Amino acid sequence: MSDTQTLIENRPPSVAGLFLERVSATPDADAYRYPVPPASGQGPDDWKSLSWAQAAERVYAIAAGLIELGVQPEQRVALASATRIEWILADLGIMCAGAATTTIYPQTNADESAYILADSGSRVLIAENAEQLAKAQEKRAELPDLTHVVVIDAEGVETGDWVLSLAELESRGAARLEKEPTLVKDRVGAITKDQLATLIYTSGTTGRPKGVRLPHDNWSYMAKAIAATGLLGPDDVQYLWLPLAHVFGKVLTSGHIEVGHITAVDGRVDKIIENLPVVQPTYMAAVPRIFEKVYNGVAAKARAGGPAKYKIFQWAAGVAREYAKVTQDNFRRTGTHSAPFGLAAKHKVADALVYSKLREAFGGRLRACVSGSVALAPEIGYFFAGAGIHILEGYGLTESSAASFVNPGEAYRTGTVGKPLPGTEVRIAEDGEILLRGPGIMEGYHGLPEKTAEVLEPDGWFHTGDIGELSPDGYLRITDRKKDLFKTSGGKYIAPTEVEGAFKSVCPYVSNILVHGADRNFCTALIALDEASIMQWAKENGLEGKSYAEVVAAPATVEMVEGYVQQLNAGLQRWQTIKKFRLLPRDLDVEHGEITPSLKLKRPVVEREYQHLLDEMYAGAREA
Known part of the structure; x- marks a missing residue:
């Protein structure tokens, strides 16, 4: 049996057990960093650190506080909050109490939140703030099982029998621990591997979401398997901003405990660009939309710098892609990332002009990014790879605890999701x-x-x-x-995400695209443009002062996008080509239910909402 197999097969029954081991092994090492906004509201955040021992003190207090509220093993405690240090401490506290976390996205509306709370039978809700509390209060009559709500940011919240602050919960827990010092450790010791740890509701495209039951053993396995990949070491600094209500964010917390590196936590997506140079991560997980936005932003900035600057960027982007393809191919054949002299020389010049600035924007120390949730367009992956920002695509689902495949370090291959994690089997039907x-x-x-x-x-x-x-x-x-695969009326199968990904790599202004064509005799597309980059383009093309909706409706904008559609079509099979398209009057978003909180397109919702545009494109067309 290999060392890896031994490591995985001899795993403890729970991540709660792994957490206790980690605290015991490195109590004084930094575990977490988190931002504290200045009291004045002006100026940069102050970043604080928590050692493993300090984190444990709060985790045990939360666990004991929940036990004090009457929470029993496997009973559900819901967590409705954005990504922040308290989310992780609360989740660990729930698991150390032997209970199970029900995750709820903070964007979820009151009706769906109430459905999740009722369906899961959650006894306690840990809510981020007054806004999240209000959803539970509105539906209280429908939630007989919900005995308490604990509020993280209790400002403006009236506490009482049903509502208490997180500080109060921790205070109660600390008092209970004084009387029973081994209370939490005894609960952790009693956890079995098959005991429920997490209930994550998948945001279905139709109907009610389904609760995915993930026992403690899933997370214990994930922690050991992530460590076994060797992608992370104890000296790494991870920047964690992904939604922790999503399985991709949640799995990163398990790997962190096993490896013992530092995790900087801040879920404010609008702060990513500002935080990167401060956090200086060596490792970061993200979804493709973030890399697309960075790529489009860099391209738009170069274009705004004038024709010469944009020409340099386009040349450098081409060199990056060629360099990445050649070096990855050479690594596959020879085990070295070598490139011919001429290409290496061009790459060195492009690095000085473009890539080095891009790496600085990511904090200057980034060794690797892991991308998951949906596919990354290969051309965007090759661009970043050639620029020295290595994006390792991975693959998994809520039902497989997120991480089933990941690209192996230096041997990564853009356009693939890598190899299975140790201990995971795969078969193609x-x-x-x-x-x-x-x-x-x-x-x-x-x-x-x-x-x-x-x-x-x-x-x-x-x-x-x-x-x-x-x-x-x-x-x-x-x-x-x-x-999602569909067949045209001509009998040809089309994979829409492949075409959509290809368009994202040629058009720097696209935010979302949906390719349609099931049972039709040609393909069409609904295209939403990225507001920041298209408004910058509008300023340079005589449309300054117009609203976003006016800009996307302008003939000049349609003509410009038409050029990119033609560029896309040139690389497709005839039956895959986009014959007609419509620009949407606004971007797709979570609030309208068109994309999930993990930024996946909800095709039936978008097609239903914009049925009139689809009908318009096929009106008068001969259907086979």
Whole structure:
């Protein structure tokens, strides 16, 4: 048995147990860094640190406080908050009490929040602020199981029997621990690997979300498997801003505990650009939309600098892509990232002019980024790779505890999601569907045995619903969602995300795109433009002073996007080409239910909302 197998097979039953081990091993090492805004509201944030021992003191107080409120093992405690240090401490406190965390996105409306609270049977809700508390108060009559709400930021909140602040909960917990010092350690010691740890509700494109039951063993396995990849070491600094209500963000907290590096936590997406030079991370996980926005922003900035500057950027972007493709190919064949002399010389010049500035914007120390949730357009991946920002794509689902595949360090291959984590098995079904089996797979859907049976076979194989192909040496490439594949009336199958990704890599102004064409005789697209970059373009093209909606409706804008559509079509098969498109009057967003909080497109919602534009594009067209 290899060292890796031993490490994974001898894992403890819970991440709560791993947390206790970590605190014991490195009590004085920095565990977390988090921002504290200045009292005046002006100027930069002050970043504070928590050692593992200091974090444990708060975690144990939260755990004991929950026990004091009557929370029993496996009972659910819901957490409705943005990503912040208290989210992690509360989640660990819930697990150390032997209870299970129900995650709720702060953007979730009152109706859906109430559904999740009721369906999960959550006994306590830890709410970020008055806004999150108000949702529970509005629906209190529908939530008989909810005995208490604990508020993190209790400013302006009236506390009482039903509502208490996080500070009060910790105070009660500390008092209980004085009387029973081993209370939390005893609860952790009693946790079994099959005990429920987390209930994450998937945001379905239709109907109510399903609760995915993830036992303690899933997270314990993930922690050990992430450590076994060797991608992270104890000296790393991770910047964590992803939503922790999402499985991708949540899994990073397990890996962090096992490896013991520093994690800087701040979920304010609008602060990412400002935080990167301060945090100076060596490692960061993100979703493709962030890399697309950075790429589009850099391209727009170069364009705004005049024709000469933009020409240099375009040349450097081409060199980056060529360099990444050549060096990755050479590494595959020879084990070295070598490039021919001429290309290496061009790369050195481009590095001085463009790439070095880009790396500085990421804090200057970034060793690797992991990208997941949806596919990253390969051309954008190659651009960043050539610029020295290595994006390792990974793959997983809520049902597989997020991390099933990841690209292996230096041997990463852009356009693939890498190899399975140690201990995870993969099989490609006859219809191309990816099947997974291993310790990361969920127990099932909460209270939905029929839905569970649809995707989880008795022998443990899980049907992902994604289509993919494996290379002879085990790298997986995702081609599409099984349900998203469509067939034209001419009988040709089309993977829309492939076309959408290709468009994102040629058009620097796109934010979201939906390719449509099921049972039609040609493909069309609904395109939403990125507000910041298109308004900058508008300023330079005689449309200054116009609103976003006016800019996207302007003939000059449509003509400009038409040029990028033609560029896209030049690289596609005839039946994949976009014959017509419409620009949307606003960007797609979470609030309108068009994208999920993890920035995945909800196709049926968008198609339903903009059915009139789709009908318009096919009006008068001969349907086969």
